[in-house]
Amino acid sequence: MEMSKNYKTVHTHRFIQLLSTHRELIFSILGGLLVVAAYISESSHIGFLSAVLYIAAYMIGGYYKAKEGIQDLIYDRSLNVEILMIIAAIGAASIGYWQEGAILIFIFSLSGALETYSLQKSEKDLSKLVELAPVEAHLLNDDESITTVPVNQLNIGDRILIRNGERTPADGKVLNGVTAIDESAITGESLPVDKQRGDDVFNGTINGSGSIVVEVTKKNEDSLFQKMIQLVEDAKNNRPPSQQLIEKIEGPYVITVLAVVALMLVIPPFAFSWNFDETFYRAMVLLVVASPCAVVASIMPALLSAISNGARNGVLLKGGHDLEQLSKMKTIAFDKTGTITKGQPEVTDVYTVKQDDEEVLKHLIAIEQQSSHPLAQAIVDYGKSHDLKTDHKVTSIEDIPGHGVKAIIDQDTWYVGNQRLLDSQSVQIPEHFHKQRGMLQDEGKTIIYTVKNNVLIGMLAVKDQIRPEAKQLIETLNNRGVKTIIITGDNEKTATAISHEAGLTEWISECLPEQKVHEIEKLKDKYGSVTMVGDGVNDAPAMAKSDIGIAMGNGTDVAIETSDMVLMNSELEKISQSFKLSTRLNRIIKQNLIFSIAVIILLIAANFSQNLTLPIGVVGHEGSTILVILNGLRLLKE
Template sequence: MTIQTKEDYHEPSKWTAHLELIAAVLAGILILTAWLLGKDGSQSISITLYIVAFLIGGFAKAKEGIEETIADRQLNVEMLMVFAAIGSAVIGYWAEGAILIFIFAISGALETYTLNKSHKEISALMELQPEEAWLIQDDGSTVSVATSSLSVGSKILVKPGERVPVDGIILQGTTSIDMSAINGESVPVTKGMEDELFAGTVNISGAIQMEMTKPSSETLFQKIITLVQNAQSEKSPSQQFIEKFEGTYVKLVIFTVLVMMFLPHFLFGWDWTTTFYRAIVLLVVASPCALVASIMPATLAAVSNGAKRGILFKGGVHLEHLGALKAIAFDKTGTLTTGKPVVTDFIVREDAATSETLALLASIEAQSNHPLALAIVNYASEQGITKRVNPEIEDVPGYGIRAMLDSEEILVGNPRFVGREVSEEFHDYLLQQLSDEGKTVVFMKDAKGILAVIALKDTLRPEAVQAIKDLKQLGIQSIMLTGDNEKTAKTIAKEAGLDRYVAECLPEKKVVELKGLLSEYGEVGMVGDGINDAPALATATSGIAMGEGTDVALETADVVLMQNDLTRISYAIKVSKKMQRIVKQNVFFSVAVIAVLIISNFMQVVDLPLGVIGHEGSTILVILNGLRLLNRVQSSRRE
């Protein structure tokens, strides 16, 4: 992957829409002036002004149409409009042809505006991407260099108020980091030695030294930019169908217009002027401008809507799929839960002091980097307990820790490691209550027997229950696929309000289960964050990854929740459903307008001016209807 810089990325200029709009307005003024002069009898000056209005108002669209025709080797909607305007002028309808160009220019400016809005998030991201960094040289001095010139292992100084230029770890210093560019969280996070930093985040307080751990092209920030770019360029199945249909339809219109120029004269006895006039009207009203504009503006607006709220769609196809989901499967650890166990119960033997026992336990666990050990140390800190001793330890992988203190052996770990000598008091409590609650139990044993029992549990994300409720209100079933045991899975499923769960799922079993769900429901989503979730994410109709998940999960998923907020799933589905409704409205409306105008033309009840207004007006309306997706989707329970 090549790193994208502001120089590499060429977004539609904001001035393009302004220039197109200015050209359209100027053309409108010329048309009005020409019409007034024509009423006074100044025909030659009037026609000259109409020609100037043609050139000014129609230049942008004519240029676009000619370039696309040459590139694709087939006619398009823009060329139909050019032919219609020229045809109107040929038969003496200068005003009608000019009005056609004027309204077509207005709709073109509106389309450019829509495209600019859809690229706004990319522009904002580009501005957040630092282009220079302070490289720390071998002699300790610093020099400003281009970020793109840095390599993995480079040591960098980040001053207060500056953006972190690359992904890496802190080597020296402590500071507060504004992570909002990455996860949308406005509250700064304290970072110290060995903590990970991401490019694009802001160093708020202290000067820090960091080491670059990833190439600039592979930073999380760059991946976000790439995701949004791909989403804007990838077309939905509906859009692809419309574009294929457009080429065939344009050829059909051209053929029909050519037939219309001759057949009615012989078949219905129309004079040649009427026959040619009606053929030109048909060329105008039958053009599929509104139909072509029914989908892309709405899709781009929906992608922008999601990006503003921390939801990255990887393309229109994934937007369409979300709205069709009937069920969603969730991974547990790191998805429904925080992935960080916390101590829920700490019970000591009757002859032991709680604070002293906890201090000893924390002293032992502080020398391990196991997640459960870290949770116990954090718990001790929260209780105001500090380490008092420094025992020698031996880490026994898969079982626990063996510690030696004053020639006394202390074991901390699971029952297989510490033995089964559990008092009746502990036995009843552990096996009946703690185990049933799905908690992980750690035993601490000294020379007298079991000294303490520690229960830990991976807690639900704060928003998990609400997220499941929101999905139920949308009629979507929720299923948990987890590698945990039956009791833990049952407890978490009950707390979250899930419809069902499957325990002891290895990665390959998750795929099997997901295929079963696909057979049962048809359209199924999968939400995960880890490497083990990647196969299931790829198998699902829509793979949804947590933003803080692994690189593999981010690359495999179709949708990314950058703020790790599960309630965003229901919002994304609402955006998808609203987009589908708007697209259907646009397609039905545009087809209906074309049909009515074509029939009216054959019945000779619609003239060229009304045909122009009806055709181009419908195009503008469908674009404006699609732009409604830029607004926040209301949290109506009927969405």
């Protein structure tokens, strides 16, 4: 019995929620039914009843649009298309055209309800992210007992238990257990991803096949999922310049239409002795057909549909402006490591002055174990693969940004770094190293120099492999006529080799992190607009300076926060898809604007030639509004 009551309560709540969500559409349909009832009673010569029904159709069908127009007039002191419709409907009724006015109210309210519905539909893929956010976590205490706590109370270093089928409540690393996690909410990838000890997991993803213990690495507000939600909120509230322009001219346009209507009411009856009723009727038709409803609805439904499409496919945008402008970009600059390349460099060649490779490598491993830099990790991994173990103690280590590191081992001073490091320390390169170095650099390999007590004793070659999808993306962009440029700290020869291998049209070499911003400025001066793609902290200022910044989803938080677009699964091919989506978006917006303006001009001309009735004007005008909305919604499924 209790279960039956709960069942009824749940379904009653859902029914009420459904009515609340679609109440504007329900009011519009009810208004339409009242128009039909009024027409039937009028045909049956029940005058009083038909008048009551028409009034009810006006009040119920036009409630939401009238409310919207009056609120804008009172609070924002702005005139909009709703005011035109209210005046036109009341004007039609005042000269006895109750039926025409009621039809106007019905179709206008129906198109408005459909627009609201379409916006809700297009925002669905975005808004549901917020609903996916977990609210509680199972915290493992020191005595291995479990406490359920709100996710906001989790701290870095806490251990949490995630059971089969539960959502991951925080970003972290797996400590114990093996599972497969559905990361589609984050990356758009539908297949579960296998996870084991040491692997990263993300807030909002669904644990699949087994229980795991995870160490929290980020607080809730700093998690990737929460950043996604913020991006979503920004995207929903950010209107592109084209929409802002339409909204800006809407008020003056409405005033102009009202002024023309006022002149129509005064001049023809007195100057040309026109019949006032006919003149008034034509003025009301003009109010309807000159309304820019379809123009106003030409952009936002299409834009939100495109943003929703991108979100489903793992591309998040902070606003419509960026997607609208993306296909117009003529230059795109790439960071190298982790963007064009895999970001996992490998040691390919080792040379030492005394041919004592093993001893030099042991010192290098001791030094690079202190660093998290990808090149340092490559050296450490190389040592592990060759079973090299070191017992050298590093007594001090100092990072030299853009150059390398300085370390003290057994009172000897060691430097490990690039050519700029040698230049800064005035270290000479032995003659027999020059030829070998040139050959390695021609192959696109990065050279790491080892200096002991200001003498060069070793040289390593490191190669970061180019991502296969990077070549495909660059080829696609080149075919679109987009300039593709790499910005890298590598020397000229290495940058040249990588650019040729990847198919890039230009390259900027030996660029320190702080110089990237200046290079973006130069590119903007040269080409007009620039998109920057990167994943690291040092890319963030350049992305902020560019017209559109695109961050890799596995990149740093700073890069993600600074960017305008995020590739959640770090798949470069999504950039190509985003260019296509942007092209389709701009094409549909252009179609909508041309069609809606053409319909307005045609209807106005027909009205002045006295070949247009109010019902046909209503159908033609509001029908065009519905068509542009439906045309924009095509982007949801493409």
